[in-house]
Amino acid sequence: MCCRCCSVKQQKLWVFSVGSVLVILGVVLIAAWPTLSDLLVYSMFPLSPGSFMFNKWVITPVPLYLNFFLYNWTNSHLANDSSVKPNFVELGPYAFREVKVKEDLKWDNNEHLVTFYGHRTWYFDASKSNGSLDDMITAPHLPTVGGAKIFRPQHPIIRKILNFGFNREGGKLAMSHTAIDWIFNGIYDDIMDFGERLHSPFIGIKESHFGYFYKRNDTKEAEGTFSIHTGKGDLTQLGDLKYWNGSDHTSYWQGECSRVNGSTGELWSPGKKWQDPVTIFFSDSSRYFNIYPQTNETYRGVNVRKYTSTELTFDSGYIAEDTKCFCVHGRECPKNGVIDYSPVTFRAPVYISHPHFYMTDPLYRANTTGLNPDPQKHGISLVLEPKFGIPMDVNGQVLVSAFVERDEKIDILKDLAWNFYAPLFVIQLKTEISDDLLSLVKLILNLPHIGQYIGIALTIIGLIMIGLGIYLTKKHKWRGEAFVKDKGTNSVK
Numbered sequence: 001m002c003c004r005c006c007s008v009k010q011q012k013l014w015v016f017s018v019g020s021v022l023v024i025l026g027v028v029l030i031a032a033w034p035t036l037s038d039l040l041v042y043s044m045f046p047l048s049p050g051s052f053m054f055n056k057w058v059i060t061p062v063p064l065y066l067n068f069f070l071y072n073w074t075n076s077h078l079a080n081d082s083s084v085k086p087n088f089v090e091l092g093p094y095a096f097r098e099v100k101v102k103e104d105l106k107w108d109n110n111e112h113l114v115t116f117y118g119h120r121t122w123y124f125d126a127s128k129s130n131g132s133l134d135d136m137i138t139a140p141h142l143p144t145v146g147g148a149k150i151f152r153p154q155h156p157i158i159r160k161i162l163n164f165g166f167n168r169e170g171g172k173l174a175m176s177h178t179a180i181d182w183i184f185n186g187i188y189d190d191i192m193d194f195g196e197r198l199h200s201p202f203i204g205i206k207e208s209h210f211g212y213f214y215k216r217n218d219t220k221e222a223e224g225t226f227s228i229h230t231g232k233g234d235l236t237q238l239g240d241l242k243y244w245n246g247s248d249h250t251s252y253w254q255g256e257c258s259r260v261n262g263s264t265g266e267l268w269s270p271g272k273k274w275q276d277p278v279t280i281f282f283s284d285s286s287r288y289f290n291i292y293p294q295t296n297e298t299y300r301g302v303n304v305r306k307y308t309s310t311e312l313t314f315d316s317g318y319i320a321e322d323t324k325c326f327c328v329h330g331r332e333c334p335k336n337g338v339i340d341y342s343p344v345t346f347r348a349p350v351y352i353s354h355p356h357f358y359m360t361d362p363l364y365r366a367n368t369t370g371l372n373p374d375p376q377k378h379g380i381s382l383v384l385e386p387k388f389g390i391p392m393d394v395n396g397q398v399l400v401s402a403f404v405e406r407d408e409k410i411d412i413l414k415d416l417a418w419n420f421y422a423p424l425f426v427i428q429l430k431t432e433i434s435d436d437l438l439s440l441v442k443l444i445l446n447l448p449h450i451g452q453y454i455g456i457a458l459t460i461i462g463l464i465m466i467g468l469g470i471y472l473t474k475k476h477k478w479r480g481e482a483f484v485k486d487k488g489t490n491s492v493k
Contacts, residue, residue, distance in 0.1 A: 008478045015469040022462030029455025034448035041388065041444055045238060045270065047114055047230040049107070057267060060100045062434045066122055067093035068183055068212075069355070069426035073138045074370075076174035082417040086404075088370040090356075091137065093428065094179055095129045096122035103220050108227075112234075113242055115227040117220035118264075122184075133180035140404050140422050142210065143191040144171040146348035148410045149403070159409045169194040171412050182425070186214035212400075212425055223283045226264055238389070239267025241281045250286045252343035257325035262288040265396070265429075268389035278307045278382060280396070284427075285352055286344050287326065289313050291380055299383050299392050300438060302445065309380035311359055314339050314352070335361035341400070349403035354378050355426045356399065364401075367420035390433075390441055397428035 006014070044052040069092040078084045102116040124133060144166055151162050165171070170190030181187050186209035195205030207214075216222040224245040231238030241260055242248060249258045262279030272278075277290040291307045298304065317324025318336035327333035328340045337360030339352040357364040358373035365371050383393035401421045407413040433441070472478050 006479075008481045011478050012469060012473065015465055015472075019462045019465030019469060022458045022465065024462075026455040026457070026459030026462060029458065030452050033451030033455060037447040037451055041447065042235055042270065045235055045388075046232040047228075047238075047267075048232070049105075053231075053267075058102045058105075060098065060266075061437060062431050064098040064100070064429070064431045065125070065128065066096045066098050067128075067426075067428040067430060068096070068179075069093055069428065070135075070137045070179055070182060071139065071370075071423040071425065072136075073140065073174055073422065076138050076140075079173055080415040080417050085418060086368050086420050086422065088368060088423050090370075090423075090426075091131050091135055091179070092426075093128070093130055094133065094183065095125045097125050098122050104225075107230075111242070112230045112232045112237075113227045114230055115225055115243070117225055118223055119218075119220035120216070120223075121218045131179065133178060133183075135179045136176050137179055137182055138174055138176040139182070139424055140402055141172045141175045141191075142348070142402060143189055143195075144173065144410075144412055145402055145404050146345070146350075147171075147191070148407050148413055149349040149405065150347045152407065156409070163410050165194065166191065166410060166412055171410075173412055173416075182212055184211060184213050184217050186211035212427075226283075228264065228267065231267075231269070236269050236271065238269040239263045240269065244281070244283065252286045254325040254327075254329065257287065257323070260288075265394070268384060268391060270387060270389040272305065272384065272386040272389060274305075278384070282398075284344075285339065285341060285398075287339075289380075291382060300433075302385055302392065302438070302441060304383050304392055305386045307382040307384060309354065309359070311336060313380065314354065314359070316340070335363065337361060338364060349405070351401050351403065351421065353399050353401065354380070355397055355428075356423075357401075357421070364421045367418040368422070371423065385441060385445070388441075388444065391431075392438075392441075393432045395428070395430050397426055399426050400424050 047054050047057065069090050071088040072091055074087045074089055075084060076086070079086065099121045101119045103119045104117050106115040107113075108115070147162060147166070151159055154162075175187070175189075177187050178185075186207075188209050192205060192210055193208035196208045198205070225243075226241060227243035227246075229237040229240045229242060241262060241264055244250065244260045248260050250260065252258065260281060262281040264283075265280050268278070274293055277292045279288050279290050281288045289309075290313060291309050292312065293305055294308050295306045296303065297306055312319055312323075314337050315323045316326045316333050316336070316339065324333075326339065328343055331340060331342065334340050334351060337353055337357070341350040341352050342348060344350075353360050353364070354373070355378040356371045356373040358375065358378035365373075378397070379395075380397060381393070381395045382391065384391055401423045403419070404416070404422050405413070405419045406416040
């Protein structure tokens with residue numbers, strides 16, 4: 001429309017109407033936009049095929065690294081010398097970049113669940129590693145140590161047969177192999193091969209090789225299936241694990257401790273309250289762990305909350321009574337800070353703790369040398385943006401160790417000078433938010449303020465238009481308006 005062609009009445013209608021609309025829109029934005037923008041953001045959170053969050057979740061959107069630290073038993077040849085304690089030197093990290101893709105997705109719209117396999121592939125990154133995959137690592141011979149412990153309660157005749165088998169088939173106290181063999185390639189072992197060829201359900205050995213992550217690289221079945229809540233209908237459950245391998249309980253622990261619980265570590269529900277711990281389900285240990293809020297701080301320009309592990313994280317009833325169900329029936333419950341991992345390892349004497357036995361009873365380091373727990377290095381931490389539940393920095397790590405024990409019935413172990421907990425390896429998962437995702441997070445967090453600033457600008461512009469209209473009306477200065485003074489009266493033509 002051409003303003004030159006508008007009548008004075010039309011000009012007034014346009015100016016006052018547009019100004020009023022801008023003021024109303026501006027006030028609405030100032031008052032309601034923070035709530036509306038949050039609702040808009042939250043509407044993008046539920047998982048569904050092709051949704052915004054789905055595209056960020058189905059393939060890991062940030063650089064993710066799996067680091068291995070291996071422990072070299074430097075004086076295994078002196079194991080029977082009581083004047084020398086077993087010494088362990090930490091080697092690594094051996095860094096592997098991880099790519100995880102969710103596969104075989106099945107959607108359940110009734111329970112609002114999605115079930116999937118996690119196909120994980122690792123690629124060695126020499127630039128982030130400290131050492132070569134050809135490094136030689138000496139560690140306890142796990143088939144001998146584990147077999148002796150498993151069969152310790154059995155009848156003496158069975159233990160004599162076991163001892164004969166160890167002596168004949170290649171039992172030993174320690175073994176040396178390359179780092180890559182320990183981690184992924186696997187190690188052929190005569191004892192394992194012998195046990196596998198027996199095909200005995202009583203022994204349960206199904207492989208002639210073993211390794212920490214043997215047959216797990218570039219596979220999807222190793223960890224089983226996960227069923228998580230999509231967040232539809234209830235965002236507070238977004239990412240919560242409901243079923244693992246089709247069950248809401250594991251078979252490894254007692255009572256409530258066997259419940260499948262927590263997040264898989266990739267999706268977190270928004271609106272975390274200060275008093276609520278973060279619960280993570282760790283499939284490799286078939287159980288969940290809690291980490292607890294410590295501080296509110298700023299991370300790369302974003303207000304965040306830092307969660308860390310505490311003495312409660314690896315508790316088995318020494319501090320909190322409700323964690324006593326993590327004790328294994330028929331076995332002495334470990335002291336605080338250490339988790340009995342034997343239910344998952346066919347009753348072998350394997351344990352989980354913080355690296356270097358940080359935050360554990362001193363007895364776990366008493367009969368070894370070389371371990372130096374450091375609060376700055378060996379805890380578990382998660383930096384989370386609490387409003388929307390966005391992970392900013394993740395450092396998860398656990399030590400897997402084995403108990404090596406003197407055994408009078410086993411020739412290889414009968415002269416052992418010390419009973420000790422041998423650190424085997426630390427698995428560490430590290431990632432931090434990428435720059436492009438950080439920019440997106442900052443934009444999302446600033447949306448309420450951006451809308452309010454726009455509302456303020458619109459309100460000011462609208463008020464200026466209304467004020468200008470009032471001024472032009474009083475001064476009779478609308479385009480095409482004539483002011484004539486006739487006999488003491490004002491008239492407009």
